[in-house]
Amino acid sequence: MNDTLFFEGNGSEDLPAFLSALYKKSELNYPKFFKMDKLCKLGVLASELMIRTTTGFEEVPKNEIALVLSNNASSLESDRTHANAISNKQNYFPSPSVFVYTLPNIVIGEIAIKHKITGENAFFVSEKFDAELLQSYTDILLHTKPTTLAISGWVNLDGQSVEAFVYCVKNLNFKQENTPGINRDEHLHNSKNIQHLYSL
Amino acid sequence: MSIYIIQKTYNTYTVYKMEVQEIVTSLKSQIVEQLNLEEIKPEDIDTDAPLFGTGLGLDSIDALELIVLLEKNYNVKIEDPKESKAIFASVKTMAEYIAAHTK
Numbered sequence: 524m525n526d527t528l529f530f531e532g533n534g535s536e537d538l539p540a541f542l543s544a545l546y547k548k549s550e551l552n553y554p555k556f557f558k559m560d561k562l563c564k565l566g567v568l569a570s571e572l573m574i575r576t577t578t579g580f581e582e583v584p585k586n587e588i589a590l591v592l593s594n595n596a597s598s599l600e601s602d603r604t605h606a607n608a609i610s611n612k613q614n615y616f617p618s619p620s621v622f623v624y625t626l627p628n629i630v631i632g633e634i635a636i637k638h639k640i641t642g643e644n645a646f647f648v649s650e651k652f653d654a655e656l657l658q659s660y661t662d663i664l665l666h667t668k669p670t671t672l673a674i675s676g677w678v679n680l681d682g683q684s685v686e687a688f689v690y691c692v693k694n695l696n697f698k699q700e701n702t703p704g705i706n707r708d709e710h711l712h713n714s715k716n717i718q719h720l721y722s723l
Numbered sequence: 724m725s726i727y728i729i730q731k732t733y734n735t736y737t738v739y740k741m742e743v744q745e746i747v748t749s750l751k752s753q754i755v756e757q758l759n760l761e762e763i764k765p766e767d768i769d770t771d772a773p774l775f776g777t778g779l780g781l782d783s784i785d786a787l788e789l790i791v792l793l794e795k796n797y798n799v800k801i802e803d804p805k806e807s808k809a810i811f812a813s814v815k816t817m818a819e820y821i822a823a824h825t826k
Contacts, residue, residue: 543761557761558784616795619787620758 524576538685542568558620559633560601566592566630566678567637569687573674574638577691580672588640589664589673590631592689593647593657596681597627630678642670652677652688652721654714662712665694677721688721746818749796754814757792758785770815778813786811793817799824 530548532541542564546556549571556564574580601624608617623629628646635644643664647656657675664670676689692712751765758781772778775786789811793799799821801807810820 554760554762554780557759616791618791620784623784 524572529572538680553637555633555636560598560604560621560624560629562594562598562600562627562678562680563624563630563633565680565685565687566689567633569676569678569689570634570674571637573689573691579693580691583672583693584669585639586641587669587671588638588642589661589670590634590640590642590644591647591657591661591664591673591675592628592631592645593649593653593677594627594679594686595649595651596679596684597648598625598629599681601625634674643667652718654717654721658712658714658717661692665692665712670694675717690717690720743815743818743822746797746821747814750814750818750821753792753796754779754789757788768814771813774811774813774817789817793821797821797825 530545532544536544538561542561545568546564549568551568551571553567556567559567601621605617605621605625608621609615627648628644631644631646634640645660647653647660649656657677661673661675664673672691672693674689674691677686678689679686747770748765751768751770754760754768755763755765760779763779768779774789775781781789786807790801790807793801801810810816
């Protein structure tokens with residue numbers, strides 16, 4: 524966080540253990556976390572740490588905050604778990620708490636619930652990380668009322684492949700749109716910068 | 724013989740009480756595991772405390788999960804949905820319902 528290493532796993536734990544350890548380190552104190560699937564845990568922790576370092580986040584009205592996330596594997600981990608639960612007709616006990624996570628945009632829902640965010644949201648599934656898609660859709664929202672701040676990124680989970688990249692972008696000039704000057708979000712929020720941050 | 728009958732009556736009552744108590748103990752572990760209550764230990768669950776609202780603070784998805792738990796682990800189905808509120812009032816009421824409906 525803020526260019527310093529916040530947490531490092533021991534390298535031998537599995538993903539659930541890593542996420543639990545990061546949760547404890549984060550002092551999230553949010554029991555609902557344990558009911559989430561792994562993709563949601565990943566998205567909630569990543570966004571939580573990013574939000575904590577975002578100056579002025581709490582001052583932004585919740586209906587002005589948009590969430591734009593993307594990934595490649597959709598909700599495949601929970602889809603597989605659910606598929607296994609219903610594969611045996613003689614032992615057919617699908618779990619409601621697994622089934623509710625068989626959509627990727629539930630990640631957005633969990634983040635929104637955690638932070639009481641009520642703005643626009645969208646979840647995109649694409650073959651690979653698509654900086655242009657994130658930039659263009661987020662910019663559309665940032666130039667549409669009431670959105671003034673967006674949390675965007677890529678939260679992907681498929682077996683051993685785990686990635687969480689989230690960033691926050693503000694439209695600093697939105698409320699002074701008639702004021703001459705540089706629209707900073709257009710300069711900084713471009714696909715090249717997003718791709719660079721993702722690649723770090 | 725009369726002593727035997729009294730003992731039998733007493734034993735029957737004792738067996739029933741133990742069955743409910745055993746179910747309570749099992750239920751607490753199953754609830755913690757099934758509902759992923761990782762910060763709660765089975766022994767922390769108050770047998771008489773409300774499962775929803777206060778107490779464990781379970782939600783609607785948890786309620787569905789408890790219905791599956793009864794069916795999967797005890798082969799007990801809730802015939803009348805109107806009974807759900809009373810059945811899932813606490814671990815004790817769940818255990819009593821299981822004891823009364825286990826075939």
